[in-house]
Amino acid sequence: MNQLVRFHDQQPQLSDDSLCRELLSGLCSDPKCCSPKFFYDRRGSELFDQICRQPEYYPTRTEEAILRSAAADIAEAVGPEATLIELGSGASRKIRLLLEALRPSRYIGIDISRDFLLDSTRRLAADYPWLDVHATCADFSRCMAWPVGVANEHPVAFFPGSSIGNFTPEEAEAFLGRLHPLLPAGGGLLIGVDLIKDPSVLEAAYNDAAGVTAAFNLNLLERLRHEFGADLEPQRFSHRAFYNGMESRIEMHLVSQVEQEIHVAGESVHFAAGETLHTENSYKYSVEGFRELAGLAGFAPRALWTDPERLFSLHYLEREG
Numbered sequence: 001m002n003q004l005v006r007f008h009d010q011q012p013q014l015s016d017d018s019l020c021r022e023l024l025s026g027l028c029s030d031p032k033c034c035s036p037k038f039f040y041d042r043r044g045s046e047l048f049d050q051i052c053r054q055p056e057y058y059p060t061r062t063e064e065a066i067l068r069s070a071a072a073d074i075a076e077a078v079g080p081e082a083t084l085i086e087l088g089s090g091a092s093r094k095i096r097l098l099l100e101a102l103r104p105s106r107y108i109g110i111d112i113s114r115d116f117l118l119d120s121t122r123r124l125a126a127d128y129p130w131l132d133v134h135a136t137c138a139d140f141s142r143c144m145a146w147p148v149g150v151a152n153e154h155p156v157a158f159f160p161g162s163s164i165g166n167f168t169p170e171e172a173e174a175f176l177g178r179l180h181p182l183l184p185a186g187g188g189l190l191i192g193v194d195l196i197k198d199p200s201v202l203e204a205a206y207n208d209a210a211g212v213t214a215a216f217n218l219n220l221l222e223r224l225r226h227e228f229g230a231d232l233e234p235q236r237f238s239h240r241a242f243y244n245g246m247e248s249r250i251e252m253h254l255v256s257q258v259e260q261e262i263h264v265a266g267e268s269v270h271f272a273a274g275e276t277l278h279t280e281n282s283y284k285y286s287v288e289g290f291r292e293l294a295g296l297a298g299f300a301p302r303a304l305w306t307d308p309e310r311l312f313s314l315h316y317l318e319r320e321g
Helices: 017-027 042-051 058-078 093-102 114-127 169-182 199-205 212-228 287-296
Strands: 006-009 083-087 106-111 132-137 155-159 188-194 237-244 249-256 260-264 267-271 276-283 299-306 312-319
Touching: 017 212, 017 260, 017 267, 042 114, 042 212, 058 093, 058 188, 058 199, 058 299, 058 312, 083 093, 093 114, 106 114, 114 132, 155 169, 169 287, 199 237, 199 249, 212 237, 212 249, 212 276, 287 299, 287 312
Parallel strands: 006 132, 083 106, 083 155, 106 132, 155 188
Antiparallel strands: 188 312, 237 249, 249 276, 260 267, 299 312
């Protein structure tokens, strides 16, 4: 059994000055914010996997159901001998459903969390010995590049889980614009997009009864302590998530329970009691609204699949010439 994973490291160390500057810039802004990519150390990735199994969190099981029911149609749209490139690597049922339906010649997993990436791609390589497996550690929210000589023929990018919603619409257009030149004319993008729906359904999904999403949000503070040397007390913060209807997005925040000073990379950051650190957005789209956004980045709609309740959508787009 072939368990070899070819590893390509394009990610700077997390203590890199540029990442510290990015972190401090957000902490010192008004209002305070932090990129959601800082969620994803090993523990954060494990907690996100747990979130996906919570009964309130519909996106994962709904997207999986769409992939399962549409597998043959997706395989026909993509065609044979594809190089499947997953942005945000995982060993989840979603990628396995695609691997079994598409039988691609090669798989490239790209993720910012090095340890989680290696664990997940090694499991895939062990379970699919016929598959040429590559792992690329990179922050694809900032820049993207396929491994040299690996994705030259028939690349198809897979961006599941409605992760596109973590970008503002302007950032999402820019992200798709950076992806555009990496695909040949006619190259494919299979992307999950969460749809606008009843706010009560959305808010329940990000405030699960088991408290896993809260633990995921608060783990960001633990990571700041362990990897960036931050002097702070995580128990002085609490989780808050709500739907902002004006912006069509879920917002996640960490709320300071008291007035306090935290110290990160030699800088002091003051929090008033009740002040928040904005940690994540999750934008929701209509089908037409997302197609319009993708079109601005040079992608044309080719196929669409949704669940019967239209909670979630899966788009197959092609790069225009």
